[in-house]
Amino acid sequence: MDMKYLTPLIATFLFLTVAVSAQDGAALFNKHCKACHTIGGGNKVGPDLAGITSKKDFDWLVKFVKSSKDLIASGDPDAVAIFEEFKKTPMPSHSNSVAEIKAMLDYIASGGVSPGGPEIEKKEMSMVFEPDAEKGRKLFTGELAFANGGPGCIACHSVRRNDVSFGGLLAMDLSVSYKENIVETMETSMPAMINSYGNSPLAVDERANLDLFLKITKEDQLYQSPGQFNGMFFLFGFIVFVFILIIIHIFWRTNKKIGVLDNIFKRQIRTQ
Numbered sequence: 001m002d003m004k005y006l007t008p009l010i011a012t013f014l015f016l017t018v019a020v021s022a023q024d025g026a027a028l029f030n031k032h033c034k035a036c037h038t039i040g041g042g043n044k045v046g047p048d049l050a051g052i053t054s055k056k057d058f059d060w061l062v063k064f065v066k067s068s069k070d071l072i073a074s075g076d077p078d079a080v081a082i083f084e085e086f087k088k089t090p091m092p093s094h095s096n097s098v099a100e101i102k103a104m105l106d107y108i109a110s111g112g113v114s115p116g117g118p119e120i121e122k123k124e125m126s127m128v129f130e131p132d133a134e135k136g137r138k139l140f141t142g143e144l145a146f147a148n149g150g151p152g153c154i155a156c157h158s159v160r161r162n163d164v165s166f167g168g169l170l171a172m173d174l175s176v177s178y179k180e181n182i183v184e185t186m187e188t189s190m191p192a193m194i195n196s197y198g199n200s201p202l203a204v205d206e207r208a209n210l211d212l213f214l215k216i217t218k219e220d221q222l223y224q225s226p227g228q229f230n231g232m233f234f235l236f237g238f239i240v241f242v243f244i245l246i247i248i249h250i251f252w253r254t255n256k257k258i259g260v261l262d263n264i265f266k267r268q269i270r271t272q
Helices: 005-033 059-064 067-074 077-087 098-109 133-140 182-189 193-197 204-219 226-252 262-271
Strands: none
Touching: 005 098, 059 067, 059 098, 059 204, 067 077, 098 204, 133 204, 182 193, 182 204
């Protein structure tokens, strides 16, 4: 497909994805949070969440939502303080994706106002993290350093993109490998990734930026199709085959041995 048509489609898809996530924030909050928390209504089983997105950074909030027990066990002072304040009852762990957690935090940051809902006075919204594919590309290529000092992805991986001119050959090409939360999955399940990032974990925003970059890489179709690669492979193989035949022919002509009967044949000619 012509890129001039593909680019608007991708932009529309991403816009709709963001819009859906924003609309889902209220539903997700009501499902996972409302029983224990309010937004401006005071403490319940857990703390009032009004203003939480301006008090704590996105990375910390995601870790707390996913597993407050792990954060408490690590000795994080804020997590321990909340644990102590609320009768040492840890918040249950949640398996929500980063995108879902972001949608809930957007909803909380709005003061509990759903997008498209009635126009009422909104509280000042904090800047909740928005994934950035360009930052993801720079993190992948090493143009931007990871906050905790981990190695750039391009040292081992490659992607087939016009704006990424080279890549490592030690691990798989990630051009079409995108699945939701692929970076976090690889970071915590693959031995080589655990070895590289075990002591230098990626921040939540870095994972999200890389995820979006890999998602767009897959959708952009900036790489050749498998059929084109098969055709190129056949052509390259044919050229190599012809080149080898030429080399063999030259080698054979310059190293051809004299036949056993050549001398006898020459003597017969001289005696006639």
